[in-house]
Amino acid sequence: MLDVAAVCERLAEPLRIAEGVKKALVLLSALHDLGKISDSFRAMLRDRRPQAFRHWEITEAFLFYHDGRIGEALGGSEGARRELYAAAAGHHGRPSQRILSMNRSNTGPGGEWKRMIDAAGEEALEAAGAAIEIFLGLWPDASLVDLDATAKARPLSWRLNGLLTAADWIGSNALWFPSCPPCADAQAYLDSARERARRAVAASGVATPSPSRTRLFDFSFRPMQAACAEAELPSGPMLAFIEDETGSGKTEAAMVLAQRMLLAGKGRGLYVALPTMATADSMFRRLRPILPRMFASAPTLTLAHGRAGLTKEYRDLVLSPERMQDEAGPTEWLRDSRRRALLANVGIGTIDQALLAAVRARHATLRQYGLSNKILIVDEVHEMGDPYMGVLLETLLRLHAALGGSAILMSATVPRDLRSRLFAAFGGGARPDLDEPGYPALTVSGAAPRPVAPAGLARGALKVERLDAPERALGLLESAAREGAAAVWVRNAVDEAIEAVKALRERGVPADLLHARFALCDRKRHEAAILSAFGKDRAARPGRVLVATQVVESSLDLDFDVMISDLAPMAALIQRAGRLWRHMDRRPAAARAVARPALHVLSPDPVHVEGPGWARDLLGGGAHVYDLATLWRSASVLFRAGEIRAPEALRALIEAAHGDAPVPASLERAELRAEGRSGAAKAHAFQNRIEWDKGYRAGASGAGDADYPTRLGQPQRILVLMRPDGAPWSGGAWSVDSCQLSEVSASEARLSKLALPESAPPVALPDWLVGTRSFVTVAENGEICEGLGYEEDAGLMFT
Template sequence: VCREIWEKCLHESARRSIAGGLQLSDTDAARWISFCAGLHDIGKASPDFQGNSEAAKQKLSYAGFTFNRKPDTYHGTATACILQDLFQNSLDRNLAKKISVTVGGHHGIFPNSKELKDTRTNLGDGIWNDARVELYKCMIDLCGTRDVPVPKGSPGNAFFMVLAGLTSVADWIASNEYFFPYEVKHEIKDHLSHAEVQARQALDKLGWTGWQPATSSADTIKQLFPFIADVRPLQQEAASLIKELKNQPGLVIIEAPMGEGKTEAAIYLADSWVVNLKQKGYYFALPTMATSDQMFGRVEKYLEKRYPGGRVNFMLLHGHAALSAEFATLKDKFETNNLDADRKDPSYDNASPGVVASEWFTSRKRGLLAPFGVGTIDQALLAVLQTRHVFVRLFGLAHKTVIIDEVHAYDAYMSTLLERLLEWLAALGSSVVLLSATLPRERKNALLKAYQNGLTGQDKSIPDEVTGTKYPRISWITRDEYNAKTIETSGDSKKELQLQWVNGRLPEGETEFELGQALREALADGGCAAVICNTVDRAQQVFHALKPYFPERDAGDGYPELDLLHARYLYGDRKKREERTLLRFGKPGAKVKCGDGKEWEVKRPRHAVLVATQIIEQSLDLDFDLMVTEIAPVDFLLQRAGRLHRHKRDRPDKLKSPTLWICQLEIKDGVPGFGGGTEAVYDFHILLRSWLAVKSYVGQKTIMVPGDVEDLIEDVYGDRKCPEELHVEVKRKWEESKRKSEVEIEYEQSEAGTRWIKRPMFSGQLGDIASEPREEDDPSIHQAHQALTRLTGLTVNVLCLFGNDAQPYLVSTRSRLLDNKVQPDKELAKELLMHSVTVSRKGIVEKIIEAGQKVPQAWREEPLLRHHYILFFDNENQCNFDKYTLCLDKERGLVIKNSL
């Protein structure tokens, strides 16, 4: 299997890198790598492992083999010890040890020095050694390495991660009894010839084959995206830049306003790298599931046009990917929905080309192995967290391009992990494109340095002419150079943004809701507005308060004039609302693929208000005539404002100018109060500096986009002293919050440091690179022992059912009784997930975990449901849990109230 992966699936850049690390030709490297992988289970030729089977023990004892009394040696560690001894006469000692440990770690963890030392005494000697030598010689003959030059050189840790990933994946495939049933052939060469045929068939049926990079790169953006009427200056620069990169992997950072075509520019760069560097595809990472779902459709259309004659394996990677109708369609096209370790149905049609999704790659840890993927940033960050088989994810990302969108949106914890990821991607020969509307200079500098460290192993400073280039800009770094260039913006992105304060205080009793009145007047002649809140609770409250001002059930497009969108709906309802939002406020003429499998054209309402959380500020292609927002960090305010007047269309006279209303704050002794909800989401110091930065514009002057953007960003994130002219209490709060902010950043960076793997230039033992593997997704385990991609506090996924433990029902009418003693099939599991919701409010999350009301044991056998909890609701859609009352409201989603 390993040899077939090398020849049929590994692309030229990966093979060249591996062969170079061993100082061998491509052909000789293929033999050696296959030889090493073929020896991965030689540790099973030991008394401890064979002693696990009484039948094997009896046969071997009769042949003269002796056994220990208590088998307790792990066979992977035994493999590492045995191979070190077998390699010692042919390979450099250090290279022999590292290859041995790499191959011995094929079950997920590299053995460390202590484990190797302890295992050596339990390997058996004499006849056991003789047997292992015979197996070793047999593998030499089978792989043809007897007359092949001996590997030399000192490859870096990235090489061994790729070798470990390749060995593990080959082992997974070769262990599939459907493709490789147990059978006895007395001649070992008969085994080999038969296994070669089986391996080719397995790789074909599992979706590893069928795609090759295009033979030539596109000369212009329009060749890849013919729908672009006018190529933007940014996109033209991307096309020019690929020539300057001189066929080298590199990091490109694109900073430009919303609507400048950053996505197409990034895909163009990735496409060019795939062709020029013979890479194996790309992964597009986004901040949320919603943005991933939308991008999935866009990339699918590109792949269909780019590779019309190939079978392109394309993954959607996030926690609820199984519920995507688009993704399900691709899996149906592949016709292997039930293909896994125990699959019995061999029906398969490999004749029809197109974009497909192989079920095999949807399993956890395997998704990044597919040539193309779209998903959350979390999937990429897991590649640098200490988890079992971390090297499989690194293998999946090696020699690919990784595109990461909305880079400014990540906190100190995620940003620290991102820097480690950039180091490893550089060392793995992968290219990276980072996209952001705004990025502080210090942050950009850290990202460039991280990639440079991975390329060279040297911690050099980035020249001022790169970090100081005027915004908007493209910055890049390769092994040979780093540079940056200011880019022009198109007329569509140039805006004069007006800011106004608005009273967003919720009404008490029968009092007027001033925001509702102001919105009703502003939209009297039509228009669409968005109200962005910082928490779900606030969004639900604002929506409820606005109901009397916008009561119509039909705003001209079949949907109500007041709508709500946030993350605390049942997933099925949330998905429908996301689709509805794109249909109502998306790009003119665009089509949205919905859950019914059909594409519907965007139909804008006559007038409407969407109340939402931050879910709409990132990557979603939405356009509003007016926007209301709570105060937020300045980069997020600008990002939200990017959904104002985004597309060309006629607008009501009152709303001709892009205007952002910011909810007023309560001021005491000159110090603003941001509210507990907002301060729980955002850093107080950044909020304070953002408020100071924008208040001088409110009602006085416009923010020029892009002209004023960088100054605003540096005012908030730059290393600047507190202005002397501020009120004494504001200055005190500035200094106090700054100290707290610095402590919090240090804490988050420290937390990242306890979880990430060592740097690619780490000089210690391989077993110490990821010495403390953690659980990926089990909320019942303390966070200190979880491999977290986000440090956002506790969250739980909850199935909202009816009835009780003994008689669980899917719906409130109790017409669907669920069998809690039988593992749900995939379709029922997906239906149950549609009735799930993610809860993140700290108090109730802790109580849910303490109560331990997980899904029934039989349901945990289904991976989609394994770590879910259950809450039971009554016929009134309510659940009283501890001191909380939860209500499933059709309009507002899951409403949580403290009942005490």
């Protein structure tokens, strides 16, 4: 208990709270395992007798019982102390639900509190009181006098639980805190534990180096980057919103601003949140070389998502036996649990890892603590504005601000309503001048938006042309490939993408395919090939076509001469168009295979809408990916404009397409159904998010992450592909890694209609993995079962 308290002291040093309160939190952290002083815990250890009550539940009962003595020493209201007792006791990721009434009527002969005290034993009750008395003497200046109201203690209860959980995980490490002979002098032991805690915190990788004033970039700044280098920073927690077109250097602008915020004391580390694992991997590669310039010494660094260990750059960093002293990377302790990823000085990962701090999942407070000392940078915010994730993101920003954190949000296409809601959630209020801040714009909470000059990307306006048949799209792509162009067709659904690439190959067109229904090993191989053929350093005239789904909107830095897109919401179309004539410095107009850039959109005519199947006949399954009303409004606005003029006209296009213009009568029912789904998703999010104002005991929960998802969608099943000889699809021997590299996900609804023959892996694998996957064999001819097949160059196919 004193080991953990010593660590807690080290971790609490930077907290900007009153010293007396800080010492009270350390004292309560020392008492977190008080319930182990009990007959029931001793019997469990010695005789393997099951416990009727867990030790941490008994901790709360003991603290409740001895509240008179604790209150005499610490002060504050009884209600406030009980909020903190619950936070100290519930350090295993969830609050106790045992003492529900929280009043002394619970203490009668039938009360649950009485049963817990009886289970602990009379001798333990007295010993716990003696321990409390000793610990009160170790922190005589601890005080809760300022916490005279329960409401004041509730925000602190979240902070205490997260802080204590991190301290408990470090202080329980036997390598840093080995067992030792009994020590009669508690003060002497605490003094020695403090020195061990100093070394342990340093070894764990959670101690943060000082920020550096080293210039991050050698190039001349673009307008948004210059604005971020010059903008006035308000006092206290701040939220900055960077809005600029794709390819304008928003990421570099955010890092320039983040460095200034670090130097101003608005954070001691960073967490960069992306919408997908692919975008996180890409950002990891992009930012890793910059990080040593941001700090005076090498920070700890983690890649935070479920498949981080399969990302080559991160795996090589982790496994490198001779990592340079000034190179950012993770410690062994940080790598040991995925929940510790947010405790690193710098984390780059998915938004889901951050949103788990905002839902009622186990150890949400640990993630809150990990984020609280960081500048939270959220990229591609528009992709997180769906009804469910939008509510969770608002919750995350609110609690981050309440914990003293600051944030930077970035987007090229965020709607006005979402922007206003996010500012209001952070605490800046929905300011009237946020409605039309111009574009591009840098907006900082508490200040008027700052218009920023366009980046001047030299591409010019994009002409928009509607295609009314897939055959026209195929013909245009065939012609473009013959002329040497790098061309792409972005399709809304995987099945349509597979059909399109098949049709192109039948015409003799060199065509590549990328979508989300590849086994991970194949997807990584395809991504590498596509980056080579269509990326920043591609050949001038490759004469190839890529058919892809939404995975190309933001995850890969690609540059196309010719683009066709299925009709999609306006924000998605603008994001896709950002990959068209992208790197003009490397491939100016004169070097392109076509005379001018144009966005060709496969779309029905928005003027003639004859029924609810308006888009289905042309787009197939891709018509069901987005709601019809949004598709119709986007088509109506875009084809009337006839062009995408960036950046000056982007905001007007986005707002018009996301507005409330009436839809044709035949689409009204579809719009009502979409509104119903939206309302249900929001209600689901409100049910799943933490209830910050209620404090840790009443506002948290203890279920697993899967019970409180960070995003909604159609249920998916994970298939692990096996070769006919029983080997993993990825090759080599069976392991957790080879299993995950052989995984592919597909719709549970579609798979449930098939007679899917499942196989058992030939070797023992962890239960958590086997229990959540279906292992299937791919025959030599690619068949898995009737109606389902798999090919390396096509992915999982429903036939």
